[in-house]
Amino acid sequence: MRSAxxxxxxxxxxxxxxxxxxxxxxxSGPKTQRELDSIxxxxxxxxxxxxxxxxxxxxxxxxxxxxxxxxxxSSLQRAFAWFNLGNCHVQTxxxxxxxxxxxxxxxxxxTFTRGYQLLGDVxxxxxxxxxxxAAYVRLLELEETSVHARQMLGExxxxxxxxxxxxxHFDAALKVDPDLPDVYxxxxxxxxxxxxxxxxxxxxxxxxLRMSKPSAEGxxxxxxxxxxDGNNRKAVRAYEEGLLLQPKRADYYMRIAGIHExxxxxxxxxxxxxxxxRAGVERPxxxxxxGAIFFGQQRYERALEEFRKAYALGxxxxxxxxxxVAAAYYNAGKKKEAEEVTxxxxxxx
Numbered sequence: 001m002r003s004a005x006x007x008x009x010x011x012x013x014x015x016x017x018x019x020x021x022x023x024x025x026x027x028s029g030p031k032t033q034r035e036l037d038s039i040x041x042x043x044x045x046x047x048x049x050x051x052x053x054x055x056x057x058x059x060x061x062x063x064x065x066x067x068x069x070x071x072x073x074s075s076l077q078r079a080f081a082w083f084n085l086g087n088c089h090v091q092t093x094x095x096x097x098x099x100x101x102x103x104x105x106x107x108x109x110x111t112f113t114r115g116y117q118l119l120g121d122v123x124x125x126x127x128x129x130x131x132x133x134a135a136y137v138r139l140l141e142l143e144e145t146s147v148h149a150r151q152m153l154g155e156x157x158x159x160x161x162x163x164x165x166x167x168x169h170f171d172a173a174l175k176v177d178p179d180l181p182d183v184y185x186x187x188x189x190x191x192x193x194x195x196x197x198x199x200x201x202x203x204x205x206x207x208x209l210r211m212s213k214p215s216a217e218g219x220x221x222x223x224x225x226x227x228x229d230g231n232n233r234k235a236v237r238a239y240e241e242g243l244l245l246q247p248k249r250a251d252y253y254m255r256i257a258g259i260h261e262x263x264x265x266x267x268x269x270x271x272x273x274x275x276x277x278r279a280g281v282e283r284p285x286x287x288x289x290x291g292a293i294f295f296g297q298q299r300y301e302r303a304l305e306e307f308r309k310a311y312a313l314g315x316x317x318x319x320x321x322x323x324x325v326a327a328a329y330y331n332a333g334k335k336k337e338a339e340e341v342t343x344x345x346x347x348x349x
Contacts, residue, residue, distance in 0.1 A: 044068075045064040045065065045067040045068040045071065045081070046064070046068045046072075046080060046081060046084070049062075049063075049064030049081070049084055050084070053084065053088065058088040058092055059088075059092075061084070062085055062088040065081045065088065066081075066085060068080075068081035069081045069082055069085065075108045076109055078108045079106070079115065080105075082102070082104040082105035082108060083102065083112070083114065083118070085101040086098040086099075086100075086102040086105065086118065086119075086122075089101060090118075090122065095122050095125060096126075098118075098122050099119065099123065102122065103119060106119065106138075111142055113139055113142050116135045116138045116139040116142070117135075117146075117148055119135040120132045120134075120135030120136045120149075120152055121152070123135060124152060124156065129156040129159050129160060130156075132152065132156050133153060133156045133157075136152050136153045136156070137153070140153070145176050147176050147177050147180065150169045150170070150173035150176070151169070151180070153169040154166040154168075154169030154170040154173065154183075154186060154190075155186060158186065158189070158190055163190045163191075163193055166186070167187060167190050170186055170187040170190065174187075179211055179212055181211060181215035181218055184203055184204060184207035184211075184218065185215075185217060187200075187203045188200040188201075188204045188222075189221075191203065192225060197225055197228055197229040198229070200225050201225050201226065201229070204218055204221060204222040214241075215245075216242040216243075216246040216249070217242070219238045219239070219245070220238070220239060220242040220252055222238040223235045223236070223237075223238035223242065223252070223255070227255075227259075232259045232262075232263070235259060236256050236259055236260075239252045239256050240256070243279075247279040247280070248279055248280055248281055250276060250281045250283050250286070253272055253275065253281065254273075254285070254286075254289070256269075257269040257289060260272065261293070266293050266296070266297065269289075269293060270290055270293055270294075273286050274290070282313065283313070284309075284310040284311075284314060284315035284317070284318060285315070287306040287310035287313070287315075287318070288307070288310045288317055288318065290306040291304075291305075291306030291307040291310065291318075294306060295321070295325065298328075300325050300328055300329065303321065304321075304322060304341065307322045307324075307325065308322060322341060322345055323342075326342050329341065
């Protein structure tokens with residue numbers, strides 16, 4: 001129901017860091033110091049690599065960063081080069097190469113916290129949770145207030161089935177920053193894993209009250225927890241709160257409709273689906289669902305209208321619905337209406 005948020009991006013070079021050795025041809029003639037500095041920066045492989053990276057040219061960026069790893073005398077600059085090379089590999093999905101680059105970055109600079117952070121993130125992404133935890137533990141040793149390390153250690157523990165350890169890390173993260181929707185969601189999932197739905201609900205209820213900007217995902221997940229706990233009335237209310245924040249989440253209109261249908265309240269099911277259509281959701285299954293409800297109520301004209309909309313949106317089930325309406329008319333002795341419906345289908349072919 002929920003996945004960890006992984007933060008992968010280009011590390012900004014520290015202000016004031018010494019420049020790597022200048023590369024390339026410098027035109028002859030007198031130059032001001034500013035001009036010489038500008039030429040040096042323009043030919044610096046780290047600077048060139050960053051420029052290519054920002055343009056999305058990761059291959060050429062990687063080439064420049066490789067040059068920097070070989071030709072730079074400063075270990076800190078080499079750490080930056082290896083780190084940025086790792087980012088290029090992440091962008092192209094070459095995670096094993098990214099791991100090698102990030103490991104070289106932290107070897108060059110053992111206190112490079114961002115290197116450990118992204119090393120852990122890549123390990124987590126490929127499912128190597130033990131290695132990810134080792135990276136995050138090192139990050140936490142260097143930066144005791146790292147919310148990311150606490151959150152991801154909790155995620156790794158949750159992947160390993162250690163709910164108690166996961167909750168310990170999530171609680172520690174929230175003490176540092178109490179306005180983290182993802183961590184509340186993770187804590188709720190941890191409680192849900194052991195079917196402690198009451199605690200999971202309490203976590204999210206308190207979180208949604210405390211957060212400066214409540215999360216739609218928080219409300220949606222809370223609704224799912226209420227459903228699991230058999231409290232459909234609260235589930236509907238939570239889903240509706242989420243839809244106020246994200247009005248085009250079609251799956252939650254369908255969830256609410258399903259709850260109403262199971263309670264034999266077709267009117268409310270039709271109403272929530274209509275609200276979805278009005279909110280701009282254009283999906284054939286909305287019209288199919290409405291058509292099926294109208295059909296069950298023997299309101300064939302309304303059912304026909306909805307099935308036609310579904311068919312117009314490309315659903316072959318819409319055609320089946322139209323044929324079913326024609327058959328219902330025929331069985332009810334309304335042969336003229338049945339023939340008209342069938343004729344309308346032939347006109348579309």
